[in-house]
Amino acid sequence: MKVIADVCVIPLLDGQSLSPYVAECERIFDAAGLNRTLHAYGTNVEGEWDDVLAAVKRCHERIHEMGAARISTTLKLGTRTDRDQSMEDKTRSVEDKLG
Amino acid sequence: MKVIADVCVIPLLDGQSLSPYVAECERIFDAAGLNRTLHAYGTNVEGEWDDVLAAVKRCHERIHEMGAARISTTLKLGTRTDRDQSMEDKTRSVEDKLG
Amino acid sequence: MKVIADVCVIPLLDGQSLSPYVAECERIFDAAGLNRTLHAYGTNVEGEWDDVLAAVKRCHERIHEMGAARISTTLKLGTRTDRDQSMEDKTRSVEDKLG
Amino acid sequence: MKVIADVCVIPLLDGQSLSPYVAECERIFDAAGLNRTLHAYGTNVEGEWDDVLAAVKRCHERIHEMGAARISTTLKLGTRTDRDQSMEDKTRSVEDKLG
Numbered sequence: 001m002k003v004i005a006d007v008c009v010i011p012l013l014d015g016q017s018l019s020p021y022v023a024e025c026e027r028i029f030d031a032a033g034l035n036r037t038l039h040a041y042g043t044n045v046e047g048e049w050d051d052v053l054a055a056v057k058r059c060h061e062r063i064h065e066m067g068a069a070r071i072s073t074t075l076k077l078g079t080r081t082d083r084d085q086s087m088e089d090k091t092r093s094v095e096d097k098l099g
Numbered sequence: 100m101k102v103i104a105d106v107c108v109i110p111l112l113d114g115q116s117l118s119p120y121v122a123e124c125e126r127i128f129d130a131a132g133l134n135r136t137l138h139a140y141g142t143n144v145e146g147e148w149d150d151v152l153a154a155v156k157r158c159h160e161r162i163h164e165m166g167a168a169r170i171s172t173t174l175k176l177g178t179r180t181d182r183d184q185s186m187e188d189k190t191r192s193v194e195d196k197l198g
Numbered sequence: 199m200k201v202i203a204d205v206c207v208i209p210l211l212d213g214q215s216l217s218p219y220v221a222e223c224e225r226i227f228d229a230a231g232l233n234r235t236l237h238a239y240g241t242n243v244e245g246e247w248d249d250v251l252a253a254v255k256r257c258h259e260r261i262h263e264m265g266a267a268r269i270s271t272t273l274k275l276g277t278r279t280d281r282d283q284s285m286e287d288k289t290r291s292v293e294d295k296l297g
Numbered sequence: 298m299k300v301i302a303d304v305c306v307i308p309l310l311d312g313q314s315l316s317p318y319v320a321e322c323e324r325i326f327d328a329a330g331l332n333r334t335l336h337a338y339g340t341n342v343e344g345e346w347d348d349v350l351a352a353v354k355r356c357h358e359r360i361h362e363m364g365a366a367r368i369s370t371t372l373k374l375g376t377r378t379d380r381d382q383s384m385e386d387k388t389r390s391v392e393d394k395l396g
Contacts, residue, residue: 001159006305006338008373009309010270013212023394038334038391040384041303044337049159053152060100060178061149069181072208073270074373075174076305076338079159081306082168087337090316094335097320105206105239107274109369118288122295133306137292138235139242139285140204140274150209171307174370175206175239175272186238190218196221246316247357251350258298258346258376267379273372277357280366 001049002058004087006076007098008042010067025059031056038086042074046087049079100148103186105175108158110167120165131157134185141173143185148178154191170183199247202285204274206240207257209266219264223257229272230256235285240272247277298346301384302375305339306356308365318363322356329355334384339371343384346376 227234
C-alpha cells in the first residue's frame with residue numbers, strides 16, 4: 001500500500017531553532033530512499049506505507065537522542081485504490097487549473 | 100517506545116454516514132488490545148508505537164476493503180522520555196487545574 | 199455556519215507541564231459560552247465558526263502572554279450543510295454501532 | 298498577530314478529483330493578497346491572523362456552494378513573539394543545514 005504523507009515533527013523545546021531537528025528528519029527520509037519535499041510547515045513524503053512509517057519512528061528516536069524529552073508530531077496519511085498518483089501529480093493537477 | 104496517538108481516519112465518501120467506518124476502526128483498536136477513547140473528531144489510542152501504527156495501517160486496509168477508494172487520515176503522535184504518562188493522566192492534569 | 203472543531207494548542211516549552219496552558223484554553227472556551235469536551239490530545243469545541251475561531255485566537259494571545267514565545271496549533275474544522283449534527287450525535291452514532 | 302498556517306481542506310466527495318476545490322482555495326488566498334505555497338498535501342499561507350482565518354472560512358463557504366455537503370479541514374497555525382520569520386526563512390534555515 002503506497003502512501004502520500006505529510007509529516008510535521010515538533011520537538012517541545014524553547015529558546016532554540018528547530019531547524020537542526022527538521023534537517024535530521026530530512027536526512028532520515030533521504031537515507032530511507034524516500035521521495036520528499038520540504039515545505040514551511042512540514043515535509044511531504046511518498047513511498048510504501050511501512051517504509052514511510054518506519055522513517056517517522058526513526059525521526060522520533062533520533063530527536064529524543066538529540067535531547068528533546070517530548071515530541072508531538074502531526075501526520076497526514078493519504079491512500080487510494082482507484083489509481084496511482086504521485087505528489088507531483090497532485091500539485092500539477094491543481095496548478096493546471098490555476099492556469 | 101510508547102505513544103499517545105490521536106487518530107482521525109476520513110474515507111472520502113459523500114451522501115452517507117461515516118460512522119460504520121469509524122466503528123470498524125474502534126473494533127480494530129480493540130482487537131489489537133489497545134486502550135482507546137472515542138471523541139467527536141477522532142480517537143485517542145495509547146500503546147507501543149509499533150502496535151498503534153500497525154492498527155492504523157489495518158484501518159486503512161479495512162476501509163478500502165469496505166469500498167472507500169480514498170482515505171485521508173490525520174494522526175497526532177506524542178512520545179516522551181522524561182516520564183511515563185497515560186491518556187488519563189493527561190486529562191486529569193488539566194481537569195485538576197480547572198477545579 | 200456551525201463548526202465542530204478539534205483544537206490542540208502546543209506551546210513550545212521544555213521541562214514543564216503543559217497542563218496550565220491547556221487549562222487556560224478550556225477557560226477561554228467556557229468564557230465564550232462554547233460547548234467543549236477535553237480529551238487526551240486536544241479539545242472538541244462546537245459553535246458558530248466566528249465564535250470558535252475567535253476563541254482559538256484568544257488562546258494564542260493568552261499563551262504568549264503567559265510566556266511561551268512559540269505556539270503550534272493543530273486544528274480540525276468540520277462543517278456540513280446536509281444536516282445539523284452535534285458532537286454528541288457524532289460519538290453516539292459510532293457507539294451505537296459498537297453495541 | 299502574524300501566523301504561518303498550513304491549510305488542507307478536504308471536501309467529502311468520492312469518485313471525482315478534488316483539484317477543482319483546492320484550486321478554488323488557492324484563488325481565495327490570492328484574492329485576499331496572502332502569500333501562499335501549494336504542496337502535495339495542503340497549502341502554506343502566511344499573513345495576519347484575521348486575514349488568513351477569514352480566507353479559510355471563505356474556502357468552506359465556497360466549497361459548500363460548489364456542492365460538497367461535508368468538509369473536513371486540517372489547519373496548522375504557528376505564531377511566535379520572539380522574532381519575525383517568513384515561510385521562506387523556515388525552509389531556508391533547514392536547507393542550509395542540509396548543505
